[in-house]
Amino acid sequence: MTVQDIRAFNRFYTNVIGALDYSRHLYAPFTLTESRVLYELAHSPHTDAADLRAELSLDAGYLSRILNRFEQDGLIERAPSRRDPRRRQITLTARGRETAGLLAERADESVGALLATVPAADRPRLSEALHTVRTVLSQDTDGHRPRSEDVVLREPGPGDLGWIVQRNAALYAAEYDFNADYEGLVARIVADFAEDHDPHLERVWIAELDGRPVGCVMCVRDDAPGAARLRLLLVEPAARGLRIGDQLVSAVVEFARGVGYRDLVLWTNDILGAARRIYQRHGFVLVAEKPHRSFGQDLVGQDWRLDLHGSGE
Template sequence: MIVQDIRAFNRFYTNVIGALDYGRHLYAPYTLTEARVLYELAHSARTDAADLRAELHLDAGYLSRILNRFEKDGLIERGPSERDPRRRRITLTAPGREAAGLLDERARETVGALLATVPPDDRPRLVEAMRTVRTILGGGRTARPEAPEDVVLRDPGPGDLGWIVQRNGALYAAEFGWNTDYEGLVARIVADFAEDHDPHLERAWIAELAGRPVGCVMCVRDEAPGTARLRLLLVEPDARGLGIGDRLVTAVVDFARGVGYRDLVLWTNDVLTAARGIYQRHGFALVAEKPHRSFGRDLVGQDWRLDLRATPD
């Protein structure tokens, strides 16, 4: 009976997936496997062919053909691996990120349309049931969502920019007693990004853990020529200790250096000790600090700078 139930579920779910991709518009012009490779490349900070083979359980020859096509189409670049000189690091180009972003947007819209048919009160049960299936059939692997390898970095989707404003306001009020002036500042930063940002020179990231956002950061143009500014780094308290902040800052530094900025700057306050530690580990130098009264508190503001032309350690 159990075997029959599982087979019946497989048939049902296969039909659901088929309905989601009716007419094969979801992955076009790529195959499902090619779309999965693009997804992994878009959500992993550092990836080589061996990583992809292990994660996706792909034949080496098949994966090689996919990567060759991507390279020919200008979607990826290959270079020496930082971890092992015998390996080749694979990174998405700007067109590659655009292609991955389009696929991700289609997937979100499609799943959103599916969820629209589910009554709101039933959605938590649906998600919990899916999590149970993954946990049991995954041998307990997904029972530990706090594992660092479960964290993915992605572009913001619908509602994520609002989440950035809400969580910044709530978290800094709870942890530091800041008033709504800070939330207003964050809202203006996010609104400026949403209304007028250059996707080739500016970008935002959401850190996702077990299907929920747990962190964010932005890279935007500064007023000084050739300078980018890191803004709104945040990691939820229950997701700290997994290296998420470090990964978010790494994403900003790699992006800013990759698109040709000379300097990366940021403004923070001395009470944010954990964030300052991350900045220091990435080579940022404190260039100025000044007491100020903001957000209902007496603070010491700090300006930090990273020379992107310097050779990374």
């Protein structure tokens, strides 16, 4: 491997992305850096300027100018941080979320167009090659460290619904000693979705890292009028600490709000402390709890609710 090898690859790939019209279409009317800031805000609902500077390695003055422009254009709002009153929390407005969604849609379409030119038999080899490049060039003394920006949220592909059942059963058995009753419950939930769901009102997200699924969540219609239900939030142990749970819950909240649901509800158990903290960060409120015996364990079930029109999330 020589310097010329890498430069030759850079020229090749620059031509590839140029053919997709990235510079004139994909990010317009924003620069690449501005689009990257919008992406980070869309996937990190509780962040501030210091977080952004650290995550993106941006000059403080440059980032300040970007945020001032976003605020003037009605894309963001700033308020005192809940974690540190000396800091200003930055959140996307409804217009900001719409803009970030449009940019993400363009990116998906462009990369999808590129991937469509690759024969299906070659795609695993391409995925592995991309993973190798990213891993090798990201190594430091501790090896490759995945970042939250490496995580991709996508729709389920063939086999992914089965993966949801398998991983839920395996993880809850390992971490909470749940028996096969839980696997049966998850299998029924997933089967109901697969057999009969409205794609305009219900959706599943798979979190992918390095070409492998590492998390999931579902949004389905609830029995209560105007309400959606969040179900089966899961993050693989090896991928925890990358805000994947926050990204998945954010996706559900934005989707549910965007299609017109009034409330978002969920049921969980009090032993799932990490998940509860995620729900609380996103504005969910505990409305009821009740002891029960399920999955071979004595548990306390909890009902949580988020008012999608009253929440500033």
